[in-house]
Amino acid sequence: MVVTGGSGFVGRAVVRALTERGTPVTIVDAQEPPESVRGELVTHVAGDLTEPAVREAAVITGTSAIVHLAAITSVLRSVDQPAETYRANVEVTQGLLELARQRGVGRFVLASTNAVVGDIGHGTISEDLPLRPLTPYGATKAACEMLLSGYAGSYGIATTALRFTNIYGPGMGRKDSFIPRLMRAALAGDGVEVYGDGAQSRDFVHVDDVVTGILAACDKQYTGTAIIGSGRSISVLELIDAVRAATGAPLPVTHVPAKNGEMPAVIVDVAKAGRELAYSPSVELTDGLRTVWEDFRAITAGTP
Numbered sequence: 001m002v003v004t005g006g007s008g009f010v011g012r013a014v015v016r017a018l019t020e021r022g023t024p025v026t027i028v029d030a031q032e033p034p035e036s037v038r039g040e041l042v043t044h045v046a047g048d049l050t051e052p053a054v055r056e057a058a059v060i061t062g063t064s065a066i067v068h069l070a071a072i073t074s075v076l077r078s079v080d081q082p083a084e085t086y087r088a089n090v091e092v093t094q095g096l097l098e099l100a101r102q103r104g105v106g107r108f109v110l111a112s113t114n115a116v117v118g119d120i121g122h123g124t125i126s127e128d129l130p131l132r133p134l135t136p137y138g139a140t141k142a143a144c145e146m147l148l149s150g151y152a153g154s155y156g157i158a159t160t161a162l163r164f165t166n167i168y169g170p171g172m173g174r175k176d177s178f179i180p181r182l183m184r185a186a187l188a189g190d191g192v193e194v195y196g197d198g199a200q201s202r203d204f205v206h207v208d209d210v211v212t213g214i215l216a217a218c219d220k221q222y223t224g225t226a227i228i229g230s231g232r233s234i235s236v237l238e239l240i241d242a243v244r245a246a247t248g249a250p251l252p253v254t255h256v257p258a259k260n261g262e263m264p265a266v267i268v269d270v271a272k273a274g275r276e277l278a279y280s281p282s283v284e285l286t287d288g289l290r291t292v293w294e295d296f297r298a299i300t301a302g303t304p
Protein backbone atom coordinates (compact mmCIF):
# COMPACT_ATOMS: atom_id res chain seq x y z
CA MET A 1 0.00 0.00 0.00
CA VAL A 2 1.29 3.51 -0.80
CA VAL A 3 0.75 6.34 1.69
CA THR A 4 1.67 9.77 0.32
CA GLY A 5 2.45 12.25 3.07
CA GLY A 6 3.17 9.29 5.37
CA SER A 7 5.68 11.36 7.38
CA GLY A 8 3.05 13.98 8.24
CA PHE A 9 0.64 14.28 11.14
CA VAL A 10 -2.17 12.08 9.78
CA GLY A 11 0.13 9.97 7.62
CA ARG A 12 2.28 8.62 10.42
CA ALA A 13 -0.85 7.53 12.35
CA VAL A 14 -2.15 5.78 9.22
CA VAL A 15 1.20 4.07 8.59
CA ARG A 16 1.38 2.89 12.21
CA ALA A 17 -2.14 1.41 12.00
CA LEU A 18 -1.38 -0.35 8.71
CA THR A 19 1.87 -1.89 9.93
CA GLU A 20 0.12 -3.02 13.12
CA ARG A 21 -2.19 -4.98 10.80
CA GLY A 22 0.89 -6.44 9.07
CA THR A 23 0.43 -4.44 5.85
CA PRO A 24 3.65 -3.41 4.08
CA VAL A 25 3.64 0.35 3.37
CA THR A 26 5.55 2.57 0.98
CA ILE A 27 5.68 6.11 2.34
CA VAL A 28 6.29 8.72 -0.33
CA ASP A 29 7.15 12.00 1.31
CA ALA A 30 9.70 14.79 0.94
CA GLN A 31 10.42 14.45 4.66
CA GLU A 32 12.00 11.53 6.49
CA PRO A 33 9.43 9.48 8.41
CA PRO A 34 9.82 9.77 12.18
CA GLU A 35 11.45 6.94 14.11
CA SER A 36 8.02 5.79 15.38
CA VAL A 37 6.91 4.61 11.93
CA ARG A 38 10.12 3.08 10.65
CA GLY A 39 10.49 -0.69 10.56
CA GLU A 40 10.85 -3.65 8.28
CA LEU A 41 7.34 -3.25 6.81
CA VAL A 42 8.02 0.39 5.84
CA THR A 43 9.81 1.67 2.73
CA HIS A 44 10.43 5.37 2.19
CA VAL A 45 10.53 6.94 -1.26
CA ALA A 46 12.01 10.38 -0.62
CA GLY A 47 11.24 13.28 -2.91
CA ASP A 48 8.76 15.78 -4.20
CA LEU A 49 5.57 14.24 -5.60
CA THR A 50 5.37 16.98 -8.25
CA GLU A 51 8.28 15.09 -9.89
CA PRO A 52 6.82 12.27 -12.03
CA ALA A 53 9.85 10.06 -11.27
CA VAL A 54 9.07 10.19 -7.54
CA ARG A 55 5.48 9.06 -8.13
CA GLU A 56 6.66 6.32 -10.49
CA ALA A 57 9.16 5.00 -7.98
CA ALA A 58 6.45 4.74 -5.32
CA VAL A 59 3.46 3.34 -7.22
CA ILE A 60 4.81 0.06 -8.54
CA THR A 61 2.81 -2.78 -10.11
CA GLY A 62 1.29 -4.87 -7.33
CA THR A 63 0.39 -1.83 -5.19
CA SER A 64 -3.01 -2.62 -3.63
CA ALA A 65 -4.09 0.92 -2.72
CA ILE A 66 -2.99 4.54 -2.62
CA VAL A 67 -3.86 6.65 0.41
CA HIS A 68 -3.14 10.17 -0.81
CA LEU A 69 -2.53 12.56 2.07
CA ALA A 70 0.34 14.74 0.78
CA ALA A 71 -0.78 18.24 -0.15
CA ILE A 72 -0.26 21.91 0.43
CA THR A 73 -2.54 22.02 3.47
CA SER A 74 -2.38 25.69 4.47
CA VAL A 75 -5.32 27.80 3.31
CA LEU A 76 -3.25 30.99 3.72
CA ARG A 77 -0.39 29.58 1.66
CA SER A 78 -2.87 28.54 -1.03
CA VAL A 79 -4.15 32.12 -1.22
CA ASP A 80 -0.57 33.41 -1.57
CA GLN A 81 0.55 30.69 -3.99
CA PRO A 82 -2.45 29.44 -5.98
CA ALA A 83 -0.48 28.11 -8.95
CA GLU A 84 1.93 26.15 -6.76
CA THR A 85 -1.05 24.80 -4.79
CA TYR A 86 -2.65 23.67 -8.04
CA ARG A 87 0.52 21.82 -9.05
CA ALA A 88 1.04 20.21 -5.64
CA ASN A 89 -2.58 19.25 -5.08
CA VAL A 90 -4.33 18.77 -8.42
CA GLU A 91 -1.51 17.75 -10.78
CA VAL A 92 -0.07 15.33 -8.23
CA THR A 93 -3.49 13.71 -7.67
CA GLN A 94 -4.00 13.40 -11.43
CA GLY A 95 -0.53 11.87 -11.81
CA LEU A 96 -1.19 9.33 -9.06
CA LEU A 97 -4.60 8.38 -10.48
CA GLU A 98 -2.99 7.89 -13.87
CA LEU A 99 -0.38 5.58 -12.37
CA ALA A 100 -3.17 3.73 -10.55
CA ARG A 101 -4.87 3.19 -13.92
CA GLN A 102 -1.69 2.13 -15.69
CA ARG A 103 -0.45 -0.15 -12.92
CA GLY A 104 -3.74 -1.77 -11.89
CA VAL A 105 -4.11 -0.21 -8.44
CA GLY A 106 -7.74 -0.87 -7.46
CA ARG A 107 -8.22 1.56 -4.58
CA PHE A 108 -7.54 5.26 -4.06
CA VAL A 109 -8.38 7.26 -0.92
CA LEU A 110 -8.04 11.05 -0.96
CA ALA A 111 -7.77 13.35 2.06
CA SER A 112 -10.29 16.05 1.27
CA THR A 113 -11.92 18.77 3.34
CA ASN A 114 -15.30 20.32 4.07
CA ALA A 115 -13.84 23.55 2.65
CA VAL A 116 -15.00 22.20 -0.76
CA VAL A 117 -18.52 23.44 0.05
CA GLY A 118 -17.51 26.93 1.21
CA ASP A 119 -19.37 28.89 3.86
CA ILE A 120 -22.94 27.81 4.56
CA GLY A 121 -23.39 29.82 7.75
CA HIS A 122 -24.96 27.82 10.56
CA GLY A 123 -26.33 25.16 8.22
CA THR A 124 -25.34 21.49 8.48
CA ILE A 125 -22.75 20.32 5.97
CA SER A 126 -23.56 17.06 4.22
CA GLU A 127 -22.13 15.41 1.11
CA ASP A 128 -25.20 16.55 -0.88
CA LEU A 129 -24.25 20.24 -0.92
CA PRO A 130 -22.87 21.74 -4.15
CA LEU A 131 -19.12 22.35 -4.39
CA ARG A 132 -18.53 26.08 -3.82
CA PRO A 133 -14.99 26.45 -2.46
CA LEU A 134 -13.86 29.94 -1.45
CA THR A 135 -10.07 29.46 -1.49
CA PRO A 136 -7.49 27.87 -3.80
CA TYR A 137 -7.02 25.16 -1.15
CA GLY A 138 -10.72 24.23 -1.18
CA ALA A 139 -10.86 24.54 -4.97
CA THR A 140 -7.92 22.17 -5.49
CA LYS A 141 -9.48 19.56 -3.19
CA ALA A 142 -12.82 19.91 -5.04
CA ALA A 143 -10.96 19.42 -8.34
CA CYS A 144 -9.26 16.31 -6.91
CA GLU A 145 -12.65 14.91 -5.90
CA MET A 146 -13.87 15.36 -9.50
CA LEU A 147 -10.80 13.56 -10.84
CA LEU A 148 -11.45 10.65 -8.47
CA SER A 149 -15.05 10.46 -9.69
CA GLY A 150 -13.94 10.37 -13.32
CA TYR A 151 -11.35 7.65 -12.74
CA ALA A 152 -13.89 5.56 -10.80
CA GLY A 153 -16.48 5.96 -13.55
CA SER A 154 -14.17 5.19 -16.45
CA TYR A 155 -11.64 2.70 -15.08
CA GLY A 156 -13.41 0.97 -12.20
CA ILE A 157 -10.96 2.15 -9.54
CA ALA A 158 -12.69 2.35 -6.12
CA THR A 159 -12.07 5.98 -5.19
CA THR A 160 -13.05 7.53 -1.87
CA ALA A 161 -12.81 11.21 -0.96
CA LEU A 162 -12.91 11.61 2.80
CA ARG A 163 -13.74 15.16 3.88
CA PHE A 164 -12.09 15.67 7.23
CA THR A 165 -13.05 18.32 9.77
CA ASN A 166 -10.32 19.80 12.07
CA ILE A 167 -8.10 16.87 13.02
CA TYR A 168 -6.28 16.79 16.35
CA GLY A 169 -4.20 14.22 18.19
CA PRO A 170 -0.62 13.28 19.05
CA GLY A 171 1.92 14.28 16.40
CA MET A 172 0.80 17.87 15.85
CA GLY A 173 3.71 19.43 17.77
CA ARG A 174 4.85 21.43 14.73
CA LYS A 175 1.41 22.62 13.68
CA ASP A 176 0.20 26.17 14.10
CA SER A 177 -3.54 25.48 14.36
CA PHE A 178 -5.65 26.42 17.38
CA ILE A 179 -5.28 23.27 19.50
CA PRO A 180 -1.44 23.21 19.32
CA ARG A 181 -1.43 26.92 20.15
CA LEU A 182 -3.61 26.22 23.19
CA MET A 183 -1.26 23.41 24.24
CA ARG A 184 1.79 25.67 23.94
CA ALA A 185 0.01 28.35 25.99
CA ALA A 186 -0.93 25.75 28.62
CA LEU A 187 2.71 24.57 28.83
CA ALA A 188 4.03 28.13 29.12
CA GLY A 189 1.33 29.24 31.58
CA ASP A 190 0.23 31.89 29.06
CA GLY A 191 -3.21 33.08 28.02
CA VAL A 192 -4.82 32.91 24.57
CA GLU A 193 -6.30 35.39 22.14
CA VAL A 194 -9.79 34.66 20.85
CA TYR A 195 -11.13 36.36 17.73
CA GLY A 196 -14.48 38.01 18.41
CA ASP A 197 -16.78 36.55 21.07
CA GLY A 198 -15.50 32.96 20.71
CA ALA A 199 -18.96 31.66 19.80
CA GLN A 200 -17.80 30.47 16.36
CA SER A 201 -18.13 26.68 16.30
CA ARG A 202 -16.00 23.94 14.82
CA ASP A 203 -15.94 20.15 14.63
CA PHE A 204 -12.78 18.55 16.02
CA VAL A 205 -12.08 14.93 15.15
CA HIS A 206 -9.38 12.82 16.78
CA VAL A 207 -6.73 11.36 14.49
CA ASP A 208 -7.58 7.83 15.72
CA ASP A 209 -11.11 8.25 14.34
CA VAL A 210 -9.67 9.60 11.09
CA VAL A 211 -7.42 6.54 10.78
CA THR A 212 -10.44 4.27 11.37
CA GLY A 213 -12.26 6.08 8.55
CA ILE A 214 -9.31 5.76 6.17
CA LEU A 215 -8.84 2.04 6.88
CA ALA A 216 -12.59 1.46 6.41
CA ALA A 217 -12.46 3.25 3.05
CA CYS A 218 -9.59 0.97 1.97
CA ASP A 219 -11.29 -2.20 3.22
CA LYS A 220 -14.78 -1.52 1.88
CA GLN A 221 -13.67 -0.24 -1.51
CA TYR A 222 -16.43 2.37 -1.33
CA THR A 223 -16.59 4.86 -4.20
CA GLY A 224 -17.90 8.30 -3.26
CA THR A 225 -17.46 11.04 -0.69
CA ALA A 226 -17.89 10.82 3.06
CA ILE A 227 -17.51 13.36 5.84
CA ILE A 228 -15.24 12.20 8.67
CA GLY A 229 -15.74 14.36 11.75
CA SER A 230 -16.81 14.02 15.34
CA GLY A 231 -20.37 14.99 14.39
CA ARG A 232 -20.42 17.39 17.35
CA SER A 233 -19.62 21.08 16.95
CA ILE A 234 -18.35 23.14 19.84
CA SER A 235 -17.58 26.82 20.23
CA VAL A 236 -14.04 28.13 20.60
CA LEU A 237 -14.83 28.99 24.24
CA GLU A 238 -16.07 25.42 24.87
CA LEU A 239 -12.88 24.10 23.29
CA ILE A 240 -10.79 26.25 25.63
CA ASP A 241 -12.77 24.86 28.59
CA ALA A 242 -12.09 21.31 27.38
CA VAL A 243 -8.35 22.10 27.07
CA ARG A 244 -8.42 23.52 30.60
CA ALA A 245 -10.00 20.25 31.79
CA ALA A 246 -7.41 18.14 29.92
CA THR A 247 -4.35 20.15 30.99
CA GLY A 248 -5.27 21.76 34.30
CA ALA A 249 -3.95 25.09 32.93
CA PRO A 250 -6.01 28.26 33.56
CA LEU A 251 -5.66 29.61 29.97
CA PRO A 252 -7.00 33.13 30.52
CA VAL A 253 -8.71 34.54 27.42
CA THR A 254 -8.24 37.94 25.77
CA HIS A 255 -10.84 38.84 23.15
CA VAL A 256 -9.45 40.56 20.04
CA PRO A 257 -11.40 41.86 17.00
CA ALA A 258 -12.94 39.17 14.80
CA LYS A 259 -11.12 38.33 11.54
CA ASN A 260 -12.86 39.13 8.28
CA GLY A 261 -14.07 36.06 6.43
CA GLU A 262 -13.94 33.66 9.36
CA MET A 263 -16.72 31.07 9.07
CA PRO A 264 -19.34 31.44 11.84
CA ALA A 265 -19.80 27.69 12.16
CA VAL A 266 -18.73 24.28 10.88
CA ILE A 267 -21.45 21.73 11.63
CA VAL A 268 -21.22 18.40 9.83
CA ASP A 269 -23.42 15.36 9.41
CA VAL A 270 -21.41 12.11 9.61
CA ALA A 271 -24.40 9.82 8.92
CA LYS A 272 -23.26 8.89 5.41
CA ALA A 273 -19.85 7.77 6.69
CA GLY A 274 -21.76 5.69 9.25
CA ARG A 275 -23.88 4.04 6.56
CA GLU A 276 -21.18 3.50 3.93
CA LEU A 277 -18.11 2.89 6.07
CA ALA A 278 -19.59 1.82 9.42
CA TYR A 279 -17.81 4.92 10.75
CA SER A 280 -18.65 5.89 14.29
CA PRO A 281 -16.43 8.49 15.99
CA SER A 282 -15.33 7.12 19.34
CA VAL A 283 -12.88 9.55 20.95
CA GLU A 284 -14.47 11.92 23.46
CA LEU A 285 -13.03 15.45 23.20
CA THR A 286 -11.44 15.83 26.66
CA ASP A 287 -9.95 12.30 26.45
CA GLY A 288 -8.63 13.13 22.99
CA LEU A 289 -7.14 16.42 24.18
CA ARG A 290 -5.33 14.53 26.95
CA THR A 291 -3.51 12.51 24.25
CA VAL A 292 -2.32 15.77 22.69
CA TRP A 293 -1.30 17.19 26.06
CA GLU A 294 0.75 14.06 26.90
CA ASP A 295 2.45 14.34 23.52
CA PHE A 296 3.30 18.03 24.03
CA ARG A 297 4.66 17.33 27.50
CA ALA A 298 6.79 14.45 26.16
CA ILE A 299 8.20 16.72 23.42
CA THR A 300 9.08 19.35 26.02
CA ALA A 301 10.71 16.71 28.19
CA GLY A 302 12.77 15.68 25.14
CA THR A 303 11.14 12.26 24.68
CA PRO A 304 8.80 12.65 21.67
Ligand SMILES: NC(=O)c1ccc[n+]([C@@H]2O[C@H](COP(=O)([O-])OP(=O)(O)OC[C@H]3O[C@@H](n4cnc5c(N)ncnc54)[C@H](O)[C@@H]3O)[C@@H](O)[C@H]2O)c1
Nearest residue numbers: 005007008009010029030048049069070071111164166167
Ligand atom coordinates in the same frame (compact mmCIF):
# COMPACT_ATOMS: atom_id res chain seq x y z
N1 LIG B 1 -5.02 18.20 9.61
C1 LIG B 1 -6.28 18.56 9.37
O1 LIG B 1 -6.98 19.10 10.26
C2 LIG B 1 -6.89 18.30 8.02
C3 LIG B 1 -8.24 18.65 7.79
C4 LIG B 1 -8.79 18.41 6.53
C5 LIG B 1 -8.03 17.81 5.53
N2 LIG B 1 -6.73 17.49 5.78
C6 LIG B 1 -5.94 16.88 4.71
O2 LIG B 1 -5.33 15.71 5.21
C7 LIG B 1 -4.05 15.52 4.60
C8 LIG B 1 -2.98 15.30 5.67
O3 LIG B 1 -2.93 16.43 6.51
P1 LIG B 1 -1.80 16.56 7.65
O4 LIG B 1 -2.38 17.45 8.68
O5 LIG B 1 -1.28 15.22 8.02
O6 LIG B 1 -0.68 17.36 6.85
P2 LIG B 1 0.90 17.47 7.17
O7 LIG B 1 1.34 18.77 6.59
O8 LIG B 1 1.19 17.17 8.61
O9 LIG B 1 1.52 16.29 6.32
C9 LIG B 1 1.63 16.35 4.92
C10 LIG B 1 2.84 15.55 4.52
O10 LIG B 1 2.89 15.53 3.09
C11 LIG B 1 4.20 15.80 2.67
N3 LIG B 1 4.12 16.48 1.38
C12 LIG B 1 3.34 17.55 1.06
N4 LIG B 1 3.52 17.88 -0.21
C13 LIG B 1 4.42 17.01 -0.73
C14 LIG B 1 5.02 16.85 -2.00
N5 LIG B 1 4.73 17.65 -3.04
N6 LIG B 1 5.91 15.84 -2.17
C15 LIG B 1 6.24 15.02 -1.14
N7 LIG B 1 5.70 15.13 0.10
C16 LIG B 1 4.82 16.12 0.29
C17 LIG B 1 4.81 16.70 3.74
O11 LIG B 1 6.23 16.57 3.76
C18 LIG B 1 4.16 16.15 5.02
O12 LIG B 1 4.95 15.15 5.63
C19 LIG B 1 -3.82 16.74 3.71
O13 LIG B 1 -4.14 16.40 2.38
C20 LIG B 1 -4.81 17.77 4.25
O14 LIG B 1 -5.21 18.66 3.23
C21 LIG B 1 -6.15 17.71 7.00
